[in-house]
Amino acid sequence: MNIKYVISILLLAISQPTVSFATPVATPVATPVTYLTSDTTEPMSDFAKPISDAAKPMANVAKPLFSPIKPVTEQGVMPIQLAATYNKSDYINIAEYLVSEKLDGVRARWTGTQLLTRNGNKIHAPEWFTKNWPDVALDGELWTQRSSFEAIASIVLSHTPDERWRTVKMMLFDMPVSHVPFATRLSTMEALVKQANSNSLTTIPQFTLDSQRLLEAKIDEVTAKGGEGLMLHHKAAFYQDGRSNQLLKAKRFNDAEAKVVGYVKGKGKFAGMMGSLMVETPEGVQFKIGTGFSMKQRRYPPPMNSWITFKYFGVTKKGIPRFASFRHVRPDKDLPDL
Template identity: 50%
Template structure:
């Protein structure tokens, strides 16, 4: 890997580019051209070279020992505890008075090296070469190749069965850029999206006296009821009117309404 691929020596805050997001739900090129990795259900972390930021740019308070040895260059990744532990890492990131020892269960899972202006396959190889063994709290997410769609579907089934959220496909030639990137594919057995809470519907039967369903509105102005996926505690204390919730669904009806939509969580303002 050519060592001359280096970012300009600017201040970390200046070097951090706009955030890149997955832009597709299916690959439109041969599967063999993508690098594949597990999709980690954590909190987006953007290391500036000096500090960690959330997706929205808020500073995450980390113990000094956690970031000791981290590089002086920006990295993009997820703060992650374990599979199916999103609520735990989300709560920790939001807790400004958290016991520092709780961070010992966390790793910064790095999936990109944003300041390197080269194809993703080269960025990944360079990140592994430079940063794979810097810290017990920093890990470069393993990437591998799959030859065809049949093998990809089998791999997805296997990883989901083990508790993974899904897989990510990143085209080998893609460059990092802000906004939705169609060369970055989020592959799940279901889709997820966000909607704003508009109103409550009272429950019936065993849910009498509690919330039975939410009325929510998507960014496209589609309104629908969201009535499954809630715990009894969430029905007693439902998401606030005006808050944003994440739901999963399985395709859309001809009217654009999500099929079999189910509540996942409240989106915290990170």
């Protein structure tokens, strides 16, 4: 399979109605992209189910249409598209967006020949894992199930692949191709996945919602099941390097990264263990995190100068995260740009 196959898909496809950009979209935020895991575990087969008939699966909604194929990767720098934050107060036409669950895995780029992390580090996947994959660039999430970020990272970031890779799938969510609307990129990905016929390669299920009320209910449903939240991607959006206000992440809490700079001794039931971590954000804000740790993590806390992901609910007037809670250690290979 090669780029000629991708072009042929576009040439043979039919056009879809133009989606209007007249509706304002949310303003992008300036904070770094971040990830987290959640508190419960659910099998892959049960995620991203519609809450009602109003949540419509994406079957046959968009078919590939002709547009010049220009891989963004040919521009010389590996582009990474990042999501802005959805705010309930922002007015957007939900019907113009494709919706999917936000997965808590390790983001990966398939270049057509190898898997790379967001920072361009090689992922040492077994040869069988990527066998028959298309020779075009694809963006996705290496994932197993909810609440398993650390387990996933230990599998896919190891230099020595093992049988645990059998539990991993590459969940595709985009193609880094310029001048092609997202709905078309999605249909093209689905066609490529079908031809590859690989158990390790699939697309993240996409669906549509008719109203903001249904969107809010779906966010609550996914969060209650241990998911991170939802991703909203405008059907007519082009792929762009950096943060896009046509790609939105919708969650019930914020998350960020911080560096471990110290430890506070525990008291009472935590005597002889770590009571809390002293951490510092990339902006230089220092604060303590004392919740979210297992007993094992209190006995063996994250190393000094390592990076962790934490969740929080807004900030104080001094910029300190409110109700900060530990999520997981962030591997160096998977750190976002800080």
